[in-house]
Amino acid sequence: MKPLFALLALALPAAAAAQPAPAPSTAPRLTVVISIDQLSSDLWEQYRPTFRGGLARLSREGLAFDGYQAHAASETCPGHSTILTGAHPARTGIVANNWIDQRVARPKKEVYCAEDVTRTPASGYTVSLANLRVPTLGDRLKAARPASRVVSVAGKDRAAAMLGGRSADQVWWWSGGDFTSNLTARPAQAVARANAAIAQRLAQARPALVPPPHCESRARPITLPGGRVLNTNRFARAAGDNAAFRLSPEMDAATLALGAALADELELGRAPGRTDLLALGLSATDYIGHAYGSGGLETCLQLASLDRDLGDFLRHLDRTVGDYMVVLTADHGVLDVPERGTRPGARRIDPNLSVKALNEQVRVAVGATGPVLLGEGVGDLYVTANLTAATRDRVLAEAERRLRAHPDVHSVHRGTDIGRLPLPPAPASRWTVPQRLRASYDPARSGDLLVVLKEGIQPIAVPGPTYAATHGSVWDYDRRVPILFWRGAMGRGGGGEAMTVDIAPTLARLLAVPVPAGQMDGRALDLPPRNDIMRN
Numbered sequence: 001m002k003p004l005f006a007l008l009a010l011a012l013p014a015a016a017a018a019q020p021a022p023a024p025s026t027a028p029r030l031t032v033v034i035s036i037d038q039l040s041s042d043l044w045e046q047y048r049p050t051f052r053g054g055l056a057r058l059s060r061e062g063l064a065f066d067g068y069q070a071h072a073a074s075e076t077c078p079g080h081s082t083i084l085t086g087a088h089p090a091r092t093g094i095v096a097n098n099w100i101d102q103r104v105a106r107p108k109k110e111v112y113c114a115e116d117v118t119r120t121p122a123s124g125y126t127v128s129l130a131n132l133r134v135p136t137l138g139d140r141l142k143a144a145r146p147a148s149r150v151v152s153v154a155g156k157d158r159a160a161a162m163l164g165g166r167s168a169d170q171v172w173w174w175s176g177g178d179f180t181s182n183l184t185a186r187p188a189q190a191v192a193r194a195n196a197a198i199a200q201r202l203a204q205a206r207p208a209l210v211p212p213p214h215c216e217s218r219a220r221p222i223t224l225p226g227g228r229v230l231n232t233n234r235f236a237r238a239a240g241d242n243a244a245f246r247l248s249p250e251m252d253a254a255t256l257a258l259g260a261a262l263a264d265e266l267e268l269g270r271a272p273g274r275t276d277l278l279a280l281g282l283s284a285t286d287y288i289g290h291a292y293g294s295g296g297l298e299t300c301l302q303l304a305s306l307d308r309d310l311g312d313f314l315r316h317l318d319r320t321v322g323d324y325m326v327v328l329t330a331d332h333g334v335l336d337v338p339e340r341g342t343r344p345g346a347r348r349i350d351p352n353l354s355v356k357a358l359n360e361q362v363r364v365a366v367g368a369t370g371p372v373l374l375g376e377g378v379g380d381l382y383v384t385a386n387l388t389a390a391t392r393d394r395v396l397a398e399a400e401r402r403l404r405a406h407p408d409v410h411s412v413h414r415g416t417d418i419g420r421l422p423l424p425p426a427p428a429s430r431w432t433v434p435q436r437l438r439a440s441y442d443p444a445r446s447g448d449l450l451v452v453l454k455e456g457i458q459p460i461a462v463p464g465p466t467y468a469a470t471h472g473s474v475w476d477y478d479r480r481v482p483i484l485f486w487r488g489a490m491g492r493g494g495g496g497e498a499m500t501v502d503i504a505p506t507l508a509r510l511l512a513v514p515v516p517a518g519q520m521d522g523r524a525l526d527l528p529p530r531n532d533i534m535r536n
């Protein structure tokens with residue numbers, strides 16, 4: 001007897017009269033886009049010689065570009081929003097992980113990039129793409145060729161959502177105890193199986209990792225203000241410790257395993273004439289970098305583990321798919337903890353340079369009775385909406401004056417001035433600070449004042465238990481990321497400078513996915529023709 005679903009599917013009328021064109025014969029049957037969260041170009045270049053597994057293979061055989069997440073807001077959500085839309089955050093609308101919107105009809109005015117403010121549950125948020133203003137490559141692929149399959153898996157909900165898009169077949173992220181989704185209409189069986197296997201793994205304790213020799217040399221303890229010691233965590237984990245699982249190489253191993261299982265179940269890359277897309281957001285490098293900084297033993301162990309696990313993942317695709325393409329990139333870079341002393345002049349931000357302190361100083365100066373400035377941190381500052389035009393002007397002027405006098409501040413810009421600039425053209429390496437700000441500016445979502453800290457200022461004043469180093473600046477340590485295309489050996493040398501917004505137009509051209517002129521900010525990069533690739 002046929003399952004009910006098969007009978008229902010047979011009874012449905014054909015979706016469209018015209019048959020969509022099959023994928024071109026030159027297109028790979030599967031494109032795998034991997035974003036390694038927080039993998040700066042600095043880290044990539046530093047660790048390249050140490051890779052032996054999947055990262056070594058991609059690095060040795062792929063075509064590498066000098067890549068930029070070109071915009072100023074070097075955070076996870078904006079960064080992931082650029083990778084498969086071909087658009088800067090100014091166009092995707094994802095200008096930060098969180099922004100302030102004083103018009104939302106709820107007490108909390110902070111908006112999360114991947115939520116729907118019209119569907120706020122009693123606690124937390126509903127994962128949604130309501131804030132994303134453009135389609136992803138997966139959306140365009142499904143529109144052009146509905147038989148194509150699009151899958152997105154990540155450690156973070158915002159990464160999975162922004163890479164996948166609205167019409168992805170499967171979108172999954174780690175909830176803290178298992179992979180979950182409210183964006184997947186028909187969950188694949190692979191997810192339940194993967195969650196069961198992970199639960200079994202989690203229930204067992206894990207011994208410490210044995211560092212390879214190049215990591216052992218980084219095991220010199222460093223004490224942070226507050227007493228935490230870096231370079232000593234080898235990721236031993238107690239049975240059932242969910243938090244330690246996420247903050248370890250196991251997180252990416254689980255994401256890769258689920259990606260492979262979904263590829264198997266949905267038969268990604270295995271149907272002639274079809275081209276499929278698998279997006280993977282590998283989040284552990286970011287969690288580990290935030291907790292321990294990026295320059296020590298912990299990141300070294302993470303990258304060595306990821307290199308090995310990615311090698312297993314690629315071998316699985318070798319066996320099951322054959323001809324597939326990999327694009328490797330990152331959502332942003334990172335600035336290491338200043339206590340490591342590797343960057344001359346680096347220091348933590350003055351604890352007094354806070355929104356709270358600035359708000360109080362400016363409030364007193366202008367004689368206001370209530371709050372005058374809002375913001376998540378010194379970066380985007382918003383003037384409260386209830387002030388008169390005259391008071392608003394005085395708040396802006398007073399905040400600017402105080403910020404500009406501070407030794408940690410590079411420059412202060414009015415949002416209205418940045419919004420008047422045109423979107424800058426490539427190359428991103430030559431962009432001025434205002435141009436970088438422009439690429440992640442939206443008049444309805446960005447701050448009234450945009451504060452740029454000096455290069456080397458670590459925005460975390462006092463390190464916390466899992467938060468010692470971060471990113472988010474306009475500077476190149478946060479903007480420069482690897483962009484690498486691999487489809488077997490692709491010849492030697494680098495491909496020059498590129499932006500992450502170039503990835504989607506490049507893939508759209510390769511997969512023959514139509515993109516109306518003017519809808520993307522990037523350009524299609526030149527990849528070697530298929531014959532050259534296949535000869536190797």
Ligand SMILES: [Zn+2]
Pocket residue numbers: 037038075076077286331332
């Ligand atoms: Zn990130």
